[in-house]
Amino acid sequence: MNTPVQIGLPQLFLFLIAVIAIALLISSLMGLLSGRRELELFEDEDGRQYRRWRKHRRELRWKRGLGGVVMLILALFLLWLTFSIQSYLGLTNDxxxxxxxxxxxxxxxxxxxxxxxxxxxxxxxxxxxxxxxxxxxxxxxxxxxxxxxxxxxxxxxxxxxxxxxxxxxxxxxxxxxxxxxxxxxxxxxxxxxxxxxxxxxxxxxxxxxxxxxxxxxxxxxxxxxxxxxxxxxxxxxxx
Incomplete structure (x- = not known):
């Protein structure tokens, strides 16, 4: 059996777009689900004050994550576009x-x-x-x-x-x-x-x-x- 692998400049360009799309997808999901860190002020029994970073549990940040939602949509669009174009190239490259x-x-x-x-x-x-x-x-x-x-x-x-x-x-x-x-x-x-x-x-x-x-x-x-x-x-x- 012959199984041709047709790799050219169009395929390499589309693969690069797919990598960028996956990176955007991971970044957007991490942004939407990322935990928050806040600097809090504490005081001990002797009246001495000190500061400490406190990390809150991960939660969806719909209001603050508008940029992440946009990135998520862009990543999904790029992935869809990549697969669509590559499928067309595969179907027409006889x-x-x-x-x-x-x-x-x-x-x-x-x-x-x-x-x-x-x-x-x-x-x-x-x-x-x-x-x-x-x-x-x-x-x-x-x-x-x-x-x-x-x-x-x-x-x-x-x-x-x-x-x-x-x-x-x-x-x-x-x-x-x-x-x-x-x-x-x-x-x-x-x-x-x-x-x-x-x-x-x-x-x-x-x-x-x-x-x-x-x-x-x-x-x-x-x-x-x-x-x-x-x-x-x-x-x-x-x-």
Whole structure:
């Protein structure tokens, strides 16, 4: 499984804002709940006077803590703003993971040649192979592990793993009766995904674990395949 961590200047800036917001939050709460110290004058049996600081128990100071309330509201607003912006960056910062180009043979429209180029999360090519497959439509599959939204603050993208390339048919009758070609990628689903899938319902660090696929016709066009926070999608190369 690939778990990209997308840390850049926007994430660092938002993390700094979050730190400031948490500091304001702690300071405002301490200000609202802080104890009071007063200098009191005492006199002993011999008439000697002395002064001593006396600390009163902590109590809410709503009248005196107006500044603390303002800081508290500001801190909560900054935290909300940080999580909202980081969630948006996470949802819109998709990763190109593959490029696919397929075409059917002139004398056999139900048989095709598929070139699959796989990329790592930095855009570097890791494989480039051509497969002969049955069908007139290619389908690329992956497994996904989606994390809770609050983990976006750390720039953590959903985990993904390309697992299969399959040839399918646009004709439903051929799809149900004809032989299919399946190529296993990266060792298939693997034990890691299977174990995470079983724990997804109870783990606080896993929002969901599931399979996902994207398909396009073998029309000779080249398609770029991207993974978002929720799954794969394809669009014509260069767009």
């Amino acid at each position: 990763i190109k993971v593959a490029q696919v180009q397929a075409q059917t043979f002139e004398n056999d429209p139900q048989h095709m040649s598929v070139r699959l180029t796989m990329l790592d999360d930095k855009g570097n090519q890791i494989s480039n192979k051509v497969y002969s497959m049955n069908g007139d439509r290619w389908q690329l599959e992956c497994t996904m592990v989606k994390f809770p939204s609050w983990m976006n603050i750390f720039g953590i993208h959903s985990s993904y793993k390309l697992t299969r390339l399959e040839g399918t048919y646009s004709d439903p009758n051929l799809e149900s009766t004809s032989k299919h070609t399946v190529v296993t990628l990266n060792g298939g689903d693997g034990d890691f995904f299977k174990s995470v899938y079983k724990q997804a319902w109870s783990s606080p660090f896993v929002d969901a674990a599931y399979g996902n696929a994207v398909f396009q016709p073998a029309d000779t066009h080249t398609y770029d395949v991207y993974v978002s926070q929720t799954g794969l999608y394809a669009k014509p190369a260069g767009k």
